Amino acid sequence: MGKLDNFKRSLWVFHASGGSCNACDIEIVAALTPRYDVERFGIKLVGSPRHADVLLVTGAIPRDFADKLRRVYEQMPEPKAVVVVGNCGTSGGVFYDSYNIAGPIDEIIPVDVYVPGCPPRPEAIIDAVVKAWLKVEKLEKKLEGKEE
Amino acid sequence: MSFTLLSGSGFWNPLLWLALLVFFALIGYIIYSRGNPSYKPNTDQVMPFLSGNVEPSKEKVQVKAGDIYWGFVEALKGYYKVLTAIHTGDMRDYILWYLGVGSIILFLLVGGA
Numbered sequence: 671m672g673k674l675d676n677f678k679r680s681l682w683v684f685h686a687s688g689g690s691c692n693a694c695d696i697e698i699v700a701a702l703t704p705r706y707d708v709e710r711f712g713i714k715l716v717g718s719p720r721h722a723d724v725l726l727v728t729g730a731i732p733r734d735f736a737d738k739l740r741r742v743y744e745q746m747p748e749p750k751a752v753v754v755v756g757n758c759g760t761s762g763g764v765f766y767d768s769y770n771i772a773g774p775i776d777e778i779i780p781v782d783v784y785v786p787g788c789p790p791r792p793e794a795i796i797d798a799v800v801k802a803w804l805k806v807e808k809l810e811k812k813l814e815g816k817e818e
Numbered sequence: 819m820s821f822t823l824l825s826g827s828g829f830w831n832p833l834l835w836l837a838l839l840v841f842f843a844l845i846g847y848i849i850y851s852r853g854n855p856s857y858k859p860n861t862d863q864v865m866p867f868l869s870g871n872v873e874p875s876k877e878k879v880q881v882k883a884g885d886i887y888w889g890f891v892e893a894l895k896g897y898y899k900v901l902t903a904i905h906t907g908d909m910r911d912y913i914l915w916y917l918g919v920g921s922i923i924l925f926l927l928v929g930g931a
Contacts (some may be wrong), residue, residue: 686870718867736871741862748856813856 674697680712681803684722688770690729694756694788698726700793701799708796713803718747724802726795727775730758730765742777751782751802755795759765760784801809 687695701708701714716722719742731739743752752775757763759775775781782805783798854887857863865873891898904915 672913720863720867735870741872742867742870744862744868747854747863748858 673736675754676741680714680721681724683724683726683799683801684715684716684742684746685726685728685807686736686739688727688729688731688739688759689765690755690758692740694728694758697789697792698755698795701795706710706792708799709784713796713799719743722746722749723806724799725750725752725779726755726799727752727759728755728766728777730762731772731775731778732770733810735771736778739775739778741763749806749813751805752779753783753785753795753798753802755785757786757788760786763788772804790807796817 681783685698698715700706707772708714711726719725725743725746729764743750753758758765761774762768762771765771772778777811783797785794787794821831821833904911
């Protein structure tokens with residue numbers, strides 16, 4: 671794993687939950703509790719994708735939610751990264767091949783980091799967010815024309 | 819030639835005004851040029867976030883000033899239906915109404931005498 675070159679700004683994360691059983695969502699919230707407290711590193715959940723650097727997606731995505739998820743992704747400013755939390759979003763999980771599921775999330779929007787698990791532990795989610803942060807930094811350098 | 823106009827409450831100089839305008843326009847441009855270069859106008863990126871839903875048309879979501887009277891209009895819709903129909907916006911119609919109603923009143927007041 672690489673290292674973060676700088677902490678010039680906080681990493682803001684937007685959480686989109688589509689058809690999740692809530693287990694992954696609770697583990698995301700657990701990462702914010704005093705035990706893990708990711709906010710001390712500036713990682714915080716925000717209420718709008720317009721403010722977010724990273725999109726966390728949980729759950730198998732129902733057909734009706736697919737275009738909404740696509741719109742949420744489009745509304746995020748560049749540079750951005752997507753993290754899929756849990757088996758359902760990664761592969762469909764127990765809903766694999768279900769008639770009302772739009773498919774794994776990477777068939778709807780581009781995904782950068784996958785966190786398998788049912789649900790994954792908060793440590794795994796934090797690790798994925800840091801990986802997404804590295805990706806965002808890399809993209810930011812590219813946008814600024816400072817690519818290595 | 820002096821461009822300064824003095825008055826009791828201050829002064830006005832168009833050259834100074836122009837210089838300040840250029841100065842603030844320059845500051846505005848500097849702020850603008852430091853903005854996010856990846857900003858994409860005319861995409862979903864600039865649309866309001868409504869939980870991923872499409873933004874409804876303004877007609878569907880805007881509360882008009884006339885909506886304040888909705889209760890009255892709904893309760894008296896029989897009356898409003900007639901009243902709206904006779905409000906044609908044509909001045910000739912209004913003059914005809916004026917003359918018609920005026921002659922009826924005149925007939926009632928002095929017609930029998």
